Amino acid sequence: MDKFVIRGGNPLLGTIRVSGAKNSALPCMAAAILTDDEVILENIPQVRDIETQRKLLVSMGAEVELGYGRAQHRTTISCRLLSDPVAKYEIVKTMRASSLVLGPLIARTGLARVAMPGGCAIGGRPIDLHIKALEQMGAIIVQQHGYLEARAQRLKGAHLIFDKITVTGTEDLLMAAVLAEGDTLMENCAREPEVTDLATLLVAMGARIEGAGTSTIRVKGVETLHGARHRINPDRIEAGTFLVAGVITGGDLCVANCNPAHLSSVIDKLEECGARIDTLSEDSIRVRSEGNLRSADISTEEYPGFPTDMQAQYMALLTQAEGSSVVKENIFENRFMHVQELVRMGANIKLDGRTATVRGKTPLSAAAVMCSDLRASASLVLAALVADGESILDRVYHMDRGYERIEEKLRGVGAQIRRMGNVFNSRRETVEVEN
Numbered sequence: 001m002d003k004f005v006i007r008g009g010n011p012l013l014g015t016i017r018v019s020g021a022k023n024s025a026l027p028c029m030a031a032a033i034l035t036d037d038e039v040i041l042e043n044i045p046q047v048r049d050i051e052t053q054r055k056l057l058v059s060m061g062a063e064v065e066l067g068y069g070r071a072q073h074r075t076t077i078s079c080r081l082l083s084d085p086v087a088k089y090e091i092v093k094t095m096r097a098s099s100l101v102l103g104p105l106i107a108r109t110g111l112a113r114v115a116m117p118g119g120c121a122i123g124g125r126p127i128d129l130h131i132k133a134l135e136q137m138g139a140i141i142v143q144q145h146g147y148l149e150a151r152a153q154r155l156k157g158a159h160l161i162f163d164k165i166t167v168t169g170t171e172d173l174l175m176a177a178v179l180a181e182g183d184t185l186m187e188n189c190a191r192e193p194e195v196t197d198l199a200t201l202l203v204a205m206g207a208r209i210e211g212a213g214t215s216t217i218r219v220k221g222v223e224t225l226h227g228a229r230h231r232i233n234p235d236r237i238e239a240g241t242f243l244v245a246g247v248i249t250g251g252d253l254c255v256a257n258c259n260p261a262h263l264s265s266v267i268d269k270l271e272e273c274g275a276r277i278d279t280l281s282e283d284s285i286r287v288r289s290e291g292n293l294r295s296a297d298i299s300t301e302e303y304p305g306f307p308t309d310m311q312a313q314y315m316a317l318l319t320q321a322e323g324s325s326v327v328k329e330n331i332f333e334n335r336f337m338h339v340q341e342l343v344r345m346g347a348n349i350k351l352d353g354r355t356a357t358v359r360g361k362t363p364l365s366a367a368a369v370m371c372s373d374l375r376a377s378a379s380l381v382l383a384a385l386v387a388d389g390e391s392i393l394d395r396v397y398h399m400d401r402g403y404e405r406i407e408e409k410l411r412g413v414g415a416q417i418r419r420m421g422n423v424f425n426s427r428r429e430t431v432e433v434e435n
């Protein structure tokens with residue numbers, strides 16, 4: 001298993017580039033199920049979850065070319081033949097977002113068998129809201145042997161009100177509604193930029209959608225969709241992680257190829273902590289800090305609030321801010337796996353249910369730590385960048401699920417970070433190296 005070896009203490013200086021958003025690319029790849037034609041997606045990140053999504057589509061009979069080049073990361077997907085509309089447990093258990101194929105599979109083939117995702121490190125994460133809404137659209141869904149089997153001749157437009165805001169639930173139902181008979185009104189939808197990105201692709205494929213990016217989405221079902229070419233949004237969570245890296249190390253970093261408009265809540269908090277942030281252009285941000293960070297509370301919320309996917313990274317920063325900060329996690333019930341590891345590095349953090357209180361500033365000392373999930377790993381990388389000495393991060397495969405070659409990117413701006421073990425490579429070659 002790969003490890004990162006990180007020696008802290010260097011301020012990050014220079015320009016770091018953000019990759020395409022994994023959480024946009026995953027639903028956009030699933031959307032290719034909705035048409036016989038080719039769908040071409042550009043700016044696809046080279047991360048493990050994308051490879052898993054490719055495997056999932058291929059296991060159903062799709063042809064998926066995934067090419068990574070210097071200038072362009074692109075995938076071409078053809079779902080002309082979908083011989084086996086099944087999302088197998090072996091794949092679903094490694095990536096919960098696999099349930100995104102449920103809606104498009106029923107819409108396109110009238111049948112879907114999708115393994116039920118189990119619990120995961122950050123909480124229960126059920127898909128009951130997807131199921132309830134698909135049933136309202138006329139799908140007959142039975143659950144047996146760990147699988148959901150859903151059938152429908154043709155889904156029917158419906159008035160859907162989500163009991164709770166769900167990102168992949170909104171995306172799944174949007175993909176179901178575009179090929180349904182009649183109109184669908186979706187209320188209490190997620191407003192995340194990833195939903196808007198998916199809607200942009202669907203509209204390019206011929207779908208009729210209004211209101212994506214707001215909490216009310218209206219869809220007029222069409223008979224068929226055609227192929228399209230679409231460029232995936234930059235990853236706002238990767239960008240946010242780099243902004244924190246610039247601040248925590250007292251650096252001067254230009255975060256390029258991002259969308260500043262998607263980062264408002266994160267930028268506001270970093271400024272409140274004392275960072276200086278300037279939007280340089282429509283796709284780049286400069287972040288500077290000379291230390292002297294101040295505490296600032298956060299409460300995670302749905303977009304445009306502070307993202308739960310940035311909570312762990314922001315908490316690493318708070319360990320270096322003067323004063324007491326309160327972090328409230330409202331989206332997931334158990335998303336504090338990074339806390340114990342940060343404490344092992346010298347942080348002063350007290351947990352009480354969904355609230356963590358961080359008292360800073362405490363010097364961090366390098367340690368051997370364990371990554372438990374994707375964003376917890378990012379938090380530990382950030383802590384290690386300012387820790388005194390050499391930290392070893394185990395299980396960085398969690399990191400590889402969602403961050404493209406983060407060690408190379410960070411090294412490019414001055415971090416001392418190297419990978420030991422089997423380097424993840426999208427072409428599935430594994431090479432024993434230490435870099």
Ligand code: UD1
Nearest residue numbers: 023097125126127128129130165166167168169309331332
């Ligand atoms: C997506 C993101 C993830 C992010 C999360 C919240 C992807 C691939 N993943 O996850 O990175 O952390 O949004 O911004 O885009 N819920 C139910 N029933 C359901 C669905 C959700 O109770 O049927 C609950 C969940 O347990 C959770 C909350 O709703 O407490 C929000 O979850 P949701 O928005 O669905 O998260 P994901 O879409 O899985």
